[in-house]
Amino acid sequence: MNMQHIVALLEQYKAGQAGLDDVLKELKKLPYEDLDFAKVDHHRALRNGFPEVIFCQGKTVEQVVKIFHSLAEKNRNILATRAGQEIFEAVQAQYPEAKYNVPGRVVSLTREHCKNSSRRVLVLTAGTADIPVAEEAAVCSEVMGHEVARIYDVGVAGIHRLFAYYDKFETAAVLIVVAGMEGALASVVGGLVDVPVVAVPTSVGYGANFNGLSALLSMLNSCAKGVGVVNIDNGFGAAALADVIIRSGLKHV
Amino acid sequence: MNMQHIVALLEQYKAGQAGLDDVLKELKKLPYEDLDFAKVDHHRALRNGFPEVIFCQGKTVEQVVKIFHSLAEKNRNILATRAGQEIFEAVQAQYPEAKYNVPGRVVSLTREHCKNSSRRVLVLTAGTADIPVAEEAAVCSEVMGHEVARIYDVGVAGIHRLFAYYDKFETAAVLIVVAGMEGALASVVGGLVDVPVVAVPTSVGYGANFNGLSALLSMLNSCAKGVGVVNIDNGFGAAALADVIIRSGLKHV
Amino acid sequence: MNMQHIVALLEQYKAGQAGLDDVLKELKKLPYEDLDFAKVDHHRALRNGFPEVIFCQGKTVEQVVKIFHSLAEKNRNILATRAGQEIFEAVQAQYPEAKYNVPGRVVSLTREHCKNSSRRVLVLTAGTADIPVAEEAAVCSEVMGHEVARIYDVGVAGIHRLFAYYDKFETAAVLIVVAGMEGALASVVGGLVDVPVVAVPTSVGYGANFNGLSALLSMLNSCAKGVGVVNIDNGFGAAALADVIIRSGLKHV
Amino acid sequence: MNMQHIVALLEQYKAGQAGLDDVLKELKKLPYEDLDFAKVDHHRALRNGFPEVIFCQGKTVEQVVKIFHSLAEKNRNILATRAGQEIFEAVQAQYPEAKYNVPGRVVSLTREHCKNSSRRVLVLTAGTADIPVAEEAAVCSEVMGHEVARIYDVGVAGIHRLFAYYDKFETAAVLIVVAGMEGALASVVGGLVDVPVVAVPTSVGYGANFNGLSALLSMLNSCAKGVGVVNIDNGFGAAALADVIIRSGLKHV
Amino acid sequence: MNMQHIVALLEQYKAGQAGLDDVLKELKKLPYEDLDFAKVDHHRALRNGFPEVIFCQGKTVEQVVKIFHSLAEKNRNILATRAGQEIFEAVQAQYPEAKYNVPGRVVSLTREHCKNSSRRVLVLTAGTADIPVAEEAAVCSEVMGHEVARIYDVGVAGIHRLFAYYDKFETAAVLIVVAGMEGALASVVGGLVDVPVVAVPTSVGYGANFNGLSALLSMLNSCAKGVGVVNIDNGFGAAALADVIIRSGLKHV
């Protein structure tokens, strides 16, 4: 499926360095490890720039620990999102250097501090209640090797609070805007900057926010340009999109 | 149902000036005219400050003309909303002084220019495509006796356009904010002013705006305070709410 | 962003009373206090007539207490909504005069009883189960300096109960109508009065009320005029809209 | 499936008056006529008290005429709903005594005026635009043999218009309440009467009525008791429910 | 609002037996009792044939007990629905003869067994999990004075189970069909009988039943005639509709 890899295999095969069965077997076995309940995608670090991230929701503590272990054997840095306290403790028992971001519910293992660039990911929230989602985005961005700045609680109802940080916008490579309720912050910010805005609707609010639908629709219908939307409360997804935007910008210069 | 009216009727009845049957008959007959397909509520001008407004959608031209006629006999100023060109022509044939606001699709008859106050209704739109709804609101406000100022196309993606009009906000008694797409204008404006904001979501946009749902939910979830929402595309409803806010403010001083 | 403020700053700057850096620094620092997780908007009392209100949902007890403290240093009266018992206790430990409205879940500190006008906010509910939302609206209105009257459980299925209070409608500057289920009370009341009606849909009911959607749509589609809708269960939002309606009516006479 | 019919067939079979094949054949053939594209249910007049009614939407003119013919051979009175002008003309060419209710879009053939009772179906609408649905209900009720009274445009925003007709409510066996927008009329009427209310939401309105959803949810969530809801714009369905309520009341005394 | 009552009051007033103030005062006071948090509608027994029923959801135990007491002073039979065990116990402490239907969660007090007619309400469910809603309907019907028959778990996937009870259908005045999932039972039953079918969608099922939406839409779109729908899980509403259908059938013969 990876053409270059197929080319390499074919070359070896033609050169007699590999049999047909071996080629097929290799094709199947190489890029992941089969834990039965999970196929750990070790190929992802090469393909997507960062190892597979463990989404803990819906997995047992045992399953998470096994996947964590499988990843930690082949990678330096590991992320587990939507992780409860009990997951952190189970991971920490084996990897004492693992850390836990409480509001963001992220377990991270950073054995090699990489620095992807001198540029920053700027994470904004409209309100205080959006902070957990923002922290998920921020800590993931950090582990992925980006410098992160946080500006929290600058929603549009007191728009002067936002403008006070206007000069910080200039220093960012990507802005991650985290907002619930009417999600208007993404539009206002999107109109002010000339870098990509990753918009994260949150389920913060009540009544007719319908668990984040209001902010989601707002952001999708933004009259500002340069705004890409991710799933409701998906801090990790925002970090991943910011990551690929920055890395691809560097790679192709 | 109107207690004062019941009191008056009872007094006449006790004084022998009215029989029981007359009282009951009067109770039933007085406040409206029965056109069979419509009960024209002549009582509304007293009760709600302005005569019943004809909502033309779903009515035949004939029906509208008859109701218009019924109202015009007892009132000086008449409004018909959601009126097509053919309705205007039919009305104009009988009332040559009637006027037609083309984008707003409002037929109006103003035989007596009242002036409710020295204060203004300020109508803002986020975009050019919101103008028809805004015009419905503006022309209805004018016929109801209010001075109206219009500021169109000041959506939040170019927020400096909005701030350029900031000093006008100070002069308004009520702001009517008309916006489709993500409807963020209501929140930004709501955070800047100290007068009531009537928010009108419009069906302008496409895709995930779902015919105005995105702007509606945005406005309902506004993080700014002092925002009252009316139905999607309901310019008349906004004017009516602005009208009662201003008049009630005057009345009770 | 506040034009008058910009003018004043410019004057000082021109007069040599302030340097450029000072101006910019002032522009950024003045109107709020940065608690890191929150930017407390001290400017709001000037701009919107009442200090920022703390929406406790999604905030930790610690965060609420810190914001409360920040606000209490610069304002006489403070409101915290959606506050659980534990938040009240933490606030009360520092501010013994703080009060707690149990059904409305509002913590309030009233160190200066202001009286905004001789006019009243009238809060109606359709049923008994709507009382918590109504109490949130009522207590917020009271702390904002308005006299409040409550009429609870006057839904339209027994419409004579409503008419019995008709004379009270006359005394109100604004009516707040709180109703779940089919929310018809807003339309009936809206047809009877000549003052603004703030309609608050509630999530009361079951089955196809879909957490307040039925009452919300009812109120948005009200055939009565002069009705402004706020978010589902948003008692505070209703109080804030009523507040600005009354104050703006007084201010501009 | 009709137990009594099965019993009769079994008796004949046992008595030698019918063979087994005949019994099965009869079971299959008797109660309907196969027009290939339609199975005309001639059994319905016996089972449900009125012959099958032709729902024209989605059928070609030819198909409607054939079904009409099939029904007219075995029944005296026929109804075809949602019928366009061209369907009426095609039917009238063969049945000159057929009639067409223009707003209700109902073709009817009444060759035998039956009178089911001395009691009345009372059809109310909230507005003028609801009349087409109401007429569908009214004309169907008439052809089904019920006396019908119509009271149109008595929505709750001018509730005195409704009360003026209160004494008529007493004379009705069933009330059919037809309302769009917020559909509050059903609740108010339901609270006033002691007979069944058949509630018909209509798609009348705009914006957040979402094609009748607002009125539908209102009526389903009615706080009044004794209200049964039918589909949006389903005038025929309301007539059919009213019909069976009245007939079953007579039958079982 | 009750015309006959107004007539009587006017007569007394004219005859000098009542002063004007007395008349107005009486108008307001008579038909309900004000418990502050509730206006108990004592007029309902006259107007709607059965005293107000207490919907316990959203009310405190104390509130329910007070309303129960208020009703029990003026009525013989009382119903409280959606009542938890703790409500029953509090009621029973004062009214030892009160009974509790566990699956239906109904508290009832029957001090006078009335018998409205010799006809029956037949309650069917599609499945076993629909029984709680069905029991709410059944026990309410019983307390309202109707004989009730129950046939549970006869969903259409095993349609022979339904036909086995076909002869019972003949004996019923009204059928209450309680079904979740796809709610097809209402259509099948509606096609078989010639009496009104009250359809109660339930939230039974999972996934794309969306808390009863699937059954609700099914029942509203029923191709059978004579079906009136009530709210999701609203067993009481079904009983109330059945009650008024039967009583109105008797009353007007």
Next chain:
Amino acid sequence: MNMQHIVALLEQYKAGQAGLDDVLKELKKLPYEDLDFAKVDHHRALRNGFPEVIFCQGKTVEQVVKIFHSLAEKNRNILATRAGQEIFEAVQAQYPEAKYNVPGRVVSLTREHCKNSSRRVLVLTAGTADIPVAEEAAVCSEVMGHEVARIYDVGVAGIHRLFAYYDKFETAAVLIVVAGMEGALASVVGGLVDVPVVAVPTSVGYGANFNGLSALLSMLNSCAKGVGVVNIDNGFGAAALADVIIRSGLKHV
């Protein structure tokens, strides 16, 4: 992607019968033809048993004709669905033997009558208005080589019409049940048979059918087992599922 194909290519490559570039080029070129605006999937006949079917909606007449031509060069039998009259005429100009099913809007070219088995696809509809969708399913099934029987207008409101055809159910390999409104036919049929039921919800109906949502949810929530649902109005999808069910049953014996 097709492992066997990859194996064969590798064998040729190793044997020197193909160069590496040729292999990669072949991999890319073989299975489809690039028409620029469309990649015609000639591989599908091998992989999925029938050539790619042209879904005409959203394509210009020119595009359809070109794709038709591309397919007709490599296949004997061609299907184009959702085809308007003008598409048929353009195809027929080049392929005079092409046929057009008017209600089903299917253009077909059958140059080789295959017979997949002696078993039948049985297509049922609940009503006459469902016939267009049913015809799409039926004609597609026929061109795919299956015998088809049609039973139309056997909805559950007259369930005896359905039972009259019960013996035909026994002869079918697959039943395709096409129904709008409440879609109950799928559940009733699913409870009666022991073969797979392919359920096709249609957008037939009005009001709260919400363009087929009611039938869709009904079928997904069917209490009968052995029911697989396809998209609303998707007659072709039903035929394709029936086709693969029958062919896979034959293939693997």
Next chain:
Amino acid sequence: MNMQHIVALLEQYKAGQAGLDDVLKELKKLPYEDLDFAKVDHHRALRNGFPEVIFCQGKTVEQVVKIFHSLAEKNRNILATRAGQEIFEAVQAQYPEAKYNVPGRVVSLTREHCKNSSRRVLVLTAGTADIPVAEEAAVCSEVMGHEVARIYDVGVAGIHRLFAYYDKFETAAVLIVVAGMEGALASVVGGLVDVPVVAVPTSVGYGANFNGLSALLSMLNSCAKGVGVVNIDNGFGAAALADVIIRSGLKHV
């Protein structure tokens, strides 16, 4: 309703071997057992190939045990789905050989291992969190007599993991694809195979998956052919559809 059964009864009746009452009584009594709260459908094993399966959700432990007992008396193998631990324990107390699949929450009793064919049901999941639904499908398929293979966590984001199992696809009679989030796995798999794909959307994911709606809509709109969709999280439904597909394929050869 079962024609062959009716024929047999009629023969006996004619031959004097059964009286009329007996026939009717038998018709009603034979095919199910009446547990009052449930009508256990013993006829289903004959009609649908497997005894009725107990859906435990919404049933009490007692009810489940009684139904289990009723079924176990007439059948060898029993299934109870959505069963909590406490249900398993109550069943096991009486049937010690009963087994419990923990993630799938299925209680099963297999007293006779049947083997329906040499063909396999292949169960795939997109992620680890989809396993509980997949296990429900897998264990039900096994008890129904099918060989089952499981491939878990092969979602399309790492599509090479899927292709590694491509050769297993060839061996399956039916594929059950279990996926949450965007549910794309069904489309990709459906494009690769020539056997029926049963698609099971799951509620796995967060935010805008809206409890499985995203995967459900994806699967219904699949651009691949040969895909039949069942309800969200309905593992049992998938097994039942797979079962009838395989058995009907065998039966009719």
Next chain:
Amino acid sequence: MNMQHIVALLEQYKAGQAGLDDVLKELKKLPYEDLDFAKVDHHRALRNGFPEVIFCQGKTVEQVVKIFHSLAEKNRNILATRAGQEIFEAVQAQYPEAKYNVPGRVVSLTREHCKNSSRRVLVLTAGTADIPVAEEAAVCSEVMGHEVARIYDVGVAGIHRLFAYYDKFETAAVLIVVAGMEGALASVVGGLVDVPVVAVPTSVGYGANFNGLSALLSMLNSCAKGVGVVNIDNGFGAAALADVIIRSGLKHV
């Protein structure tokens, strides 16, 4: 609002080169032109890298031409999207060098071919019917100065068609994936590449695609990382996001 601009103005003001009134006047006048019905944002080219783009939907031909003219006076390259043929003709009358992309409905004026980079925007569609949206994206990207490659009709049901283009993925800076129906293409592509994927759901499909909702939810719930979603059918929005991603990558190196 632009801090640097404010700084410059302040400097001039302090230096006596500008009066206070001039400063405020300039602040308001500079960045846009007031056409009354539109405020043309000339500042956007500086702020957002490309002049304001005219969204024609909901604007009259006259309005579009005036805005076009206003923009063309200050910018070299102009874009008007959602433009009908009549708009193009009106523009072309004044600007003969204007061009019209028919499927994409984009009017463009390119007086200066800029080349932003050597990198490409790659636009993919799942089907042929998605081409109009893709062309909107492609032509906008071209006018914004990017090289564009198009690969159309490579949906996942024939996934080999997609892999045939795998090597092209490597050359792209950003991929724009345009897909309707189940929108799975975004997830599959997102799993294969290491550059940002801009996902554009389209309203292509029928039935339960609900005007693009299915593809929208799919893309938001994508299990692949690095995917940013824009509004349904929003080809321009995708181009704008791709543009800012590429430009910001260049700018900050």
